[in-house]
Amino acid sequence: MAEATIRDVARRAKVSVASVSRALNGLNNVRQATRDRVIAAANELGYVPHAGARSLSLSRANALGVVLPDLHGEFFSELVRGMDREASRRGYFLLLSNMHAEGDQAPTALRAMHGRVDGILVMAPHVPPEMLEQALPSTLPALLINAPVEVPTRPSIRIDNEAGAQAAIRHLVGIGCRRILHIAGPEENIDARERAEGYFKAMARYAPGIEPLLFPGNFEEEAGEAAARDMLSDRRGVDGVFAANDMMAIGCLQTLRAAGVQVPDEVAIAGFDDVPMARYLSLTTCRVRIAEIGERAVARLVDRLEGKIERVLNERHQPELVVRGTTAGANSDEMAEHGL
Amino acid sequence: MAEATIRDVARRAKVSVASVSRALNGLNNVRQATRDRVIAAANELGYVPHAGARSLSLSRANALGVVLPDLHGEFFSELVRGMDREASRRGYFLLLSNMHAEGDQAPTALRAMHGRVDGILVMAPHVPPEMLEQALPSTLPALLINAPVEVPTRPSIRIDNEAGAQAAIRHLVGIGCRRILHIAGPEENIDARERAEGYFKAMARYAPGIEPLLFPGNFEEEAGEAAARDMLSDRRGVDGVFAANDMMAIGCLQTLRAAGVQVPDEVAIAGFDDVPMARYLSLTTCRVRIAEIGERAVARLVDRLEGKIERVLNERHQPELVVRGTTAGANSDEMAEHGL
DNA sequence: TTGTAAGCGTTATCAA
DNA sequence: TTGATAACGCTTACAA
Numbered sequence: 082m083a084e085a086t087i088r089d090v091a092r093r094a095k096v097s098v099a100s101v102s103r104a105l106n107g108l109n110n111v112r113q114a115t116r117d118r119v120i121a122a123a124n125e126l127g128y129v130p131h132a133g134a135r136s137l138s139l140s141r142a143n144a145l146g147v148v149l150p151d152l153h154g155e156f157f158s159e160l161v162r163g164m165d166r167e168a169s170r171r172g173y174f175l176l177l178s179n180m181h182a183e184g185d186q187a188p189t190a191l192r193a194m195h196g197r198v199d200g201i202l203v204m205a206p207h208v209p210p211e212m213l214e215q216a217l218p219s220t221l222p223a224l225l226i227n228a229p230v231e232v233p234t235r236p237s238i239r240i241d242n243e244a245g246a247q248a249a250i251r252h253l254v255g256i257g258c259r260r261i262l263h264i265a266g267p268e269e270n271i272d273a274r275e276r277a278e279g280y281f282k283a284m285a286r287y288a289p290g291i292e293p294l295l296f297p298g299n300f301e302e303e304a305g306e307a308a309a310r311d312m313l314s315d316r317r318g319v320d321g322v323f324a325a326n327d328m329m330a331i332g333c334l335q336t337l338r339a340a341g342v343q344v345p346d347e348v349a350i351a352g353f354d355d356v357p358m359a360r361y362l363s364l365t366t367c368r369v370r371i372a373e374i375g376e377r378a379v380a381r382l383v384d385r386l387e388g389k390i391e392r393v394l395n396e397r398h399q400p401e402l403v404v405r406g407t408t409a410g411a412n413s414d415e416m417a418e419h420g421l
Numbered sequence: 422m423a424e425a426t427i428r429d430v431a432r433r434a435k436v437s438v439a440s441v442s443r444a445l446n447g448l449n450n451v452r453q454a455t456r457d458r459v460i461a462a463a464n465e466l467g468y469v470p471h472a473g474a475r476s477l478s479l480s481r482a483n484a485l486g487v488v489l490p491d492l493h494g495e496f497f498s499e500l501v502r503g504m505d506r507e508a509s510r511r512g513y514f515l516l517l518s519n520m521h522a523e524g525d526q527a528p529t530a531l532r533a534m535h536g537r538v539d540g541i542l543v544m545a546p547h548v549p550p551e552m553l554e555q556a557l558p559s560t561l562p563a564l565l566i567n568a569p570v571e572v573p574t575r576p577s578i579r580i581d582n583e584a585g586a587q588a589a590i591r592h593l594v595g596i597g598c599r600r601i602l603h604i605a606g607p608e609e610n611i612d613a614r615e616r617a618e619g620y621f622k623a624m625a626r627y628a629p630g631i632e633p634l635l636f637p638g639n640f641e642e643e644a645g646e647a648a649a650r651d652m653l654s655d656r657r658g659v660d661g662v663f664a665a666n667d668m669m670a671i672g673c674l675q676t677l678r679a680a681g682v683q684v685p686d687e688v689a690i691a692g693f694d695d696v697p698m699a700r701y702l703s704l705t706t707c708r709v710r711i712a713e714i715g716e717r718a719v720a721r722l723v724d725r726l727e728g729k730i731e732r733v734l735n736e737r738h739q740p741e742l743v744v745r746g747t748t749a750g751a752n753s754d755e756m757a758e759h760g761l
Numbered sequence: 762t763t764g765t766a767a768g769c770g771t772t773a774t775c776a777a
Numbered sequence: 778t779t780g781a782t783a784a785c786g787c788t789t790a791c792a793a
Contacts, residue, residue: 084535084560086786097764102788112762129558131536133482134786137473137769144516144537158498165519174533175517176484179505193514195424196471196770197484197537218469220424331701358698361671426770437780442772452778474770477785536786 163375246279258321305332503715586619598661645672703746
């Protein structure tokens with residue numbers, strides 16, 4: 082049998098479709114007896130309202146589009162988990178569309194969302210802003226997550242990468258590191274660029290006169306391994322490593338340890354993100370509460386959809402330095418307490 | 422300005438809406454000149470078809486509903502990643518709805534999908550089958566992932582937990598373990614139950630006469646730690662551990678090692694899942710290719726939606742034993758090669 | 762309090 | 778090859 086429609090219910094309850102709609106949506110201009118009849122009929126028929134038709138009529142879909150690049154494990158799930166949590170709290174569905182980093186999939190994915198979502202959450206750390214601006218349907222409210230730059234006209238939420246990097250360097254210097262190497266992320270990635278920027282600024286500030294050392298990476302574990310091998314062949318006096326993300330920090334850590342280098346005694350290591358593995362390897366890192374970012378993103382978008390005006394347009398998520406074994410030198414706590 | 426509709430395009434191109442629809446959808450019964458005019462007009466107006474209206478008219482939404490419980494990190498993202506990959510390949514969107522383990526959210530979530538998706542993928546390892554069957558809209562094609570039992574009328578995809586458990590035990594016995602402890606998962610979880618079942622069967626088969634040892638757990642790391650503490654206080658001759666998932670295996674491993682127990686020499690440990698961390702900790706485990714399950718699930722559902730009949734109704738995903746350091750005894754490879 | 766009917770933005774049928 | 782027009786399933790004026 083085909084699914085029952087509102088007309089079937091109306092027929093069965095011997096009322097008009099309008100009354101069915103009113104009764105089922107809890108409007109008060111309907112007699113109790115009528116409402117009861119309608120509800121009974123709906124139950125008997127196993128009637129479920131057709132969300133598509135409903136949203137066409139109401140011109141709102143109660144769904145949010147989520148456009149993400151190919152993300153690495155934890156980052157993806159945490160982000161979506163946070164979004165989902167807040168979305169279901171607010172009564173919205175999430176419509177997912179991964180766009181693969183390359184290609185011109187972004188515009189396509191965004192267009193296809195028109196008419197099925199009320200707003201979109203876009204994460205595109207690699208897409209140039211003008212391309213993004215062009216691809217975004219002008220009428221569809223959007224919130225940008227980690228966009229390469231703050232598009233002035235679009236609300237956004239970003240990680241405060243510089244603050245995180247500064248905290249990490251400050252801490253490394255605080256436990257006595259001087260020649261600190263930065264394993265950088267991919268150049269086209271805004272987070273990577275900002276973390277490097279934070280590194281340079283922090284070095285100038287906390288370790289003035291000491292020349293910064295950069296090793297180019299790509300956020301993959303192998304890059305950290307490569308950096309470690311490089312150090313093993315020519316140490317250049319490096320006594321600290323700040324990697325642009327945890328995976329590279331982990332690669333570096335494992336390779337150094339395997340070669341017999343004492344961490345943190347000879348070389349201290351800090352990462353960025355606080356992936357679950359960081360805790361197991363006791364890696365010092367800048368914690369990014371990804372789920373929280375997802376929640377905030379949804380909350381802000383829904384607020385806007387529901388007419389609440391925003392005070393802040395561009396929000397920054399503050400990472401939190403988590404000190405663990407890879408930097409926990411003998412007297413680190415004490416030194417940290419003394420402000421450096 | 423409001424979004425342009427098909428009527429605006431029609432007006433601008435001086436044709437009927439029917440022609441616009443035909444032209445834009447690539448039907449061939451439209452003159453080239455007309456098509457050009459329509460396309461030009463559409464571009465000028467920045468016209469994007471309204472997916473909701475389209476799907477109402479076509480009575481198909483090009484979207485799949487995904488109903489998942491609260492999953493732990495890697496499992497969730499891998500599953501969704503696999504689904505998304507296949508879905509975008511096939512031209513479908515994913516509509517996400519986490520249902521939280523408790524509550525009667527399942528029926529609600531499922532109902533709300535009516536009219537916005539063409540089929541649903543449901544994962545509900547904890548929901549009793551009759552409740553599930555009742556909640557599933559009878560007209561909406563569904564594919565069950567890890568359902569508690571194979572509902573005969575519903576296609577499903579499951580992990581072959583028994584096979585995985587048997588392989589693990591066989592391997593442990595093969596490297597010389599005899600008194601093997603099983604750290605079980607939650608009782609209401611079908612995977613956990615099947616893994617325990619596999620453990621019992623395999624013990625009877627590969628270590629006949631040796632009494633099985635069970636420690637109740639809940640898939641959380643802490644349960645593994647508790648099991649380890651239990652062993653530390655009373656070893657009972659345990660020389661092998663098979664945990665129902667990696668997290669518990671990891672908890673056990675860390676706690677034993679911290680207490681100075683040599684793994685694998687004194688106690689060998691194997692888990693289940695092959696979470697990313699397993700590789701770092703060199704944990705032997707049964708690999709479940711989660712993304713692959715997601716892909717298969719989408720592929721099968723879409724096939725069905727598109728009229729391809731299925732030969733297999735209930736499919737089992739075969740885990741693969743991955744031997745690593747926590748069981749790699751001196752002569753394990755050799756013994757494994759000799760078939761035991 | 763109820764019913765009739767006009768939308769919402771498409772596609773598809775049927776004539777022309 | 779085109780255009781009117783009736784669906785699709787719902788909500789909501791407007792009338793009664």
